[in-house]
Amino acid sequence: MTLAELVPSLRTSLSARLEPGLWPSSAHADCAGEVTVGGVPLSHLAARHGTPCYVLDTDDVQLRCQEYRQTLPGVEIAYASKAFLSAAMIRLVEEQGLSLDVCSAGELALAIAAGFPAGRIMLHGNVKTTEDLKTALSARVGRIVLDSCDEIDQLAAMVRHRQDVLIRVTPEVDAGTHRAVATGVADQKFGFGLSDGAAVDAVRRVLEHPELRLVGLHCHLGSQISSVSPYEVAAERMVRLLGELSRQFGWHATQLNLGGGHGIRYTREDRALDLVNFANRVPEAVRAACLEQRIPRPRLTVEPGRAIVGPAAVALYRVATVKRRPGARTFVAVDGGMSDNPRPALYGARYAVRLVGRPLRALPRPMTVVGRHCESGDVLATDVPLPEDVRAGDLLAVPVAGAYQCSMASGYNLVGRPPVVGVSAGESRLLVRRETEADLFARDVTLGTGGGTHPDPQAAPAGA
Numbered sequence: 032m033t034l035a036e037l038v039p040s041l042r043t044s045l046s047a048r049l050e051p052g053l054w055p056s057s058a059h060a061d062c063a064g065e066v067t068v069g070g071v072p073l074s075h076l077a078a079r080h081g082t083p084c085y086v087l088d089t090d091d092v093q094l095r096c097q098e099y100r101q102t103l104p105g106v107e108i109a110y111a112s113k114a115f116l117s118a119a120m121i122r123l124v125e126e127q128g129l130s131l132d133v134c135s136a137g138e139l140a141l142a143i144a145a146g147f148p149a150g151r152i153m154l155h156g157n158v159k160t161t162e163d164l165k166t167a168l169s170a171r172v173g174r175i176v177l178d179s180c181d182e183i184d185q186l187a188a189m190v191r192h193r194q195d196v197l198i199r200v201t202p203e204v205d206a207g208t209h210r211a212v213a214t215g216v217a218d219q220k221f222g223f224g225l226s227d228g229a230a231v232d233a234v235r236r237v238l239e240h241p242e243l244r245l246v247g248l249h250c251h252l253g254s255q256i257s258s259v260s261p262y263e264v265a266a267e268r269m270v271r272l273l274g275e276l277s278r279q280f281g282w283h284a285t286q287l288n289l290g291g292g293h294g295i296r297y298t299r300e301d302r303a304l305d306l307v308n309f310a311n312r313v314p315e316a317v318r319a320a321c322l323e324q325r326i327p328r329p330r331l332t333v334e335p336g337r338a339i340v341g342p343a344a345v346a347l348y349r350v351a352t353v354k355r356r357p358g359a360r361t362f363v364a365v366d367g368g369m370s371d372n373p374r375p376a377l378y379g380a381r382y383a384v385r386l387v388g389r390p391l392r393a394l395p396r397p398m399t400v401v402g403r404h405c406e407s408g409d410v411l412a413t414d415v416p417l418p419e420d421v422r423a424g425d426l427l428a429v430p431v432a433g434a435y436q437c438s439m440a441s442g443y444n445l446v447g448r449p450p451v452v453g454v455s456a457g458e459s460r461l462l463v464r465r466e467t468e469a470d471l472f473a474r475d476v477t478l479g480t481g482g483g484t485h486p487d488p489q490a491a492p493a494g495a
């Protein structure tokens with residue numbers, strides 16, 4: 032008999048507490064070990080939709096959108112769709128009055144197909160292919176954020192109607208994030224540099240093209256930033272640049288886009304960006320700097336992705352096996368992994384994991400949750416506490432699964448990407464179905480043709 036069985040109150044406290052701040056606002060745990068999200072028990076969702084599976088609390092997304100709008104009145108909030116995109120998500124964001132960032136023709140086409148107004152869409156990216164730009168122009172997207180001289184010239188040659196554009200500037204602020212997601216420093220691939228004069232040259236170049244209407248500047252410092260100071264510093268630098276541009280070209284920005292990257296908590300140790308503090312300090316820093324530069328105050332835009340959708344979803348996995356080895360870690364292997372969540376492998380991201388769907392009878396011990404893929408780097412969470420008696424068939428829930436998991440999921444090992452199930456007010460609704468083998472094989476054009484050739488629908492016609 033374990034300690035938790037001997038002491039019923041201990042067992043209850045082990046079962047009932049959800050790590051505060053890591054779960055969707057509707058999440059609730061009972062003393063039988065069940066966790067409900069949006070009023071739906073996670074074990075019911077796993078039984079109905081299978082595992083792995085993403086569960087998205089759509090009310091939580093709405094609340095986060097509303098929190099942004101209320102905390103930052105007068106500031107444009109643009110959801111960065113690369114964090115997670117589906118038709119249902121696009122509609123949620125649309126209804127909440129947010130704008131939308133996209134980075135490719137594909138993201139843009141889905142947004143348009145789901146009914147998002149083109150005028151509220153911004154196209155980003157350090158590489159925009161001719162196809163991306165064509166799609167953006169024919170959809171009449173509101174704004175295109177220019178990232179290179181080649182792009183300025185290419186876009187200017189393509190536009191038929193006057194196009195609103197911004198210029199992406201690298202403010203050279205190190206926000207202390209992981210190298211792979213630090214985008215505001217000088218030594219990386221995005222935007223035009225501040226100190227080397229590239230940003231001023233880019234503005235000159237755009238102003239020489241009357242078919243491009245330069246409405247403002249943009250910067251994005253990186254992702255998972257938990258401190259307000261880097262934003263303040265970046266905002267001040269950007270306004271100083273606006274002052275210089277005003278004196279040099281007589282050009283005034285009506286928009287200043289400060290990017291996204293607002294940090295959230297994945298584990299108890301993490302710190303989130305304090306949005307109220309951000310709202311108190313950053314617009315004020317812009318106001319004061321504009322006064323000092325004697326320029327009109329531009330409207331601010333922020334572009335949260337992770338902070339809108341990250342904490343709104345939970346990933347569910349079924350335990351396939353538990354390996355206990357003397358002198359080694361205990362490995363809990365689940366039916367998903369790096370194909371549905373590459374973040375631990377890419378960034379060393381850390382997660383909390385919780386056993387759900389049955390009472391907790393044993394005390395927790397540190398274990399490593401690993402995936403099913405053929406790499407030892409396929410780890411979901413290292414040294415997380417799980418009950419000692421965890422076994423095959425148990426259900427594990429990983430909170431804060433809404434951002435950069437589904438959208439970064441891959442076809443590795445042809446396991447098929449998981450479904451996304453929306454939950455709200457005790458009801459669940461399939462938003463994106465599981466990827467089937469038919470989906471996976473559909474592009475393999477020589478399958479079923481005896482290995483012969485098959486015309487490539489994308490190929491240029493012969494002689495072209």
Ligand SMILES: *Cc1c(COP(=O)(O)O)cnc(C)c1O
Nearest residue numbers: 111254291292293334335336337
């Ligand atoms: C990725 C990205 C965002 C969103 O970043 P989060 O960390 O998800 O908030 C915003 N703006 C730009 C330009 C981006 O590339």
